[in-house]
Amino acid sequence: MTVDQILSTKGRTVVTIQPHRTLTDAVALLAEKRIGAAVVTGADGKVLGILSERDIVRALAQGQHVMGDPVSRYMTSKVVTCMRDMLVVDVMEEMTQGRFRHMPVVEEGRLIGLISIGDVVKHRLAEFQHETDALREYITAG
Ligand code: AMP
Numbered sequence: 289m290t291v292d293q294i295l296s297t298k299g300r301t302v303v304t305i306q307p308h309r310t311l312t313d314a315v316a317l318l319a320e321k322r323i324g325a326a327v328v329t330g331a332d333g334k335v336l337g338i339l340s341e342r343d344i345v346r347a348l349a350q351g352q353h354v355m356g357d358p359v360s361r362y363m364t365s366k367v368v369t370c371m372r373d374m375l376v377v378d379v380m381e382e383m384t385q386g387r388f389r390h391m392p393v394v395e396e397g398r399l400i401g402l403i404s405i406g407d408v409v410k411h412r413l414a415e416f417q418h419e420t421d422a423l424r425e426y427i428t429a430g
Pocket residue numbers: 324325338339340341342343363364366367368369387388389390391392
């Protein structure tokens with residue numbers, strides 16, 4: 289199964305935020321969209337970073353005054369991205385190795401989707417179920 293197959297079911301909408309927006313804005317956005325991370329993009333749509341709930345928790349450990357600080361101060365700038373033809377098992381491996389749960393999908397420098405660990409697990413479980421059903425049918429058919 290490829291990243292593209294996940295995107296075709298879940299959609300290609302990516303929630304983004306601009307780097308000058310505050311952590312308060314980011315919290316409101318994540319809460320409203322019920323998600324765990326936003327991709328930080330410039331006015332030209334270029335990916336500048338990613339800000340996840342974990343970054344916000346880490347920032348808050350310094351005190352509540354950080355809520356007025358810009359997103360750019362706490363985002364991760366070195367974003368690991370994937371391409372649409374990448375296998376979901378490989379995305380899972382990268383997320384496990386890198387210890388993160390979100391991976392933006394890019395094509396020719398453009399953001400075309402985002403895969404979360406939740407999407408990966410959901411599709412892997414569906415694959416396992418499919419294999420189990422096929423094996424059961426094979427055994428009982430004889
Ligand atoms: P997460 O598990 O996605 O909430 O993120 C854990 C940490 O990894 C946070 O510091 C994020 O900014 C960072 N992070 C999340 N996704 C990525 C990614 N695709 N590439 C690099 N860092 C990431």
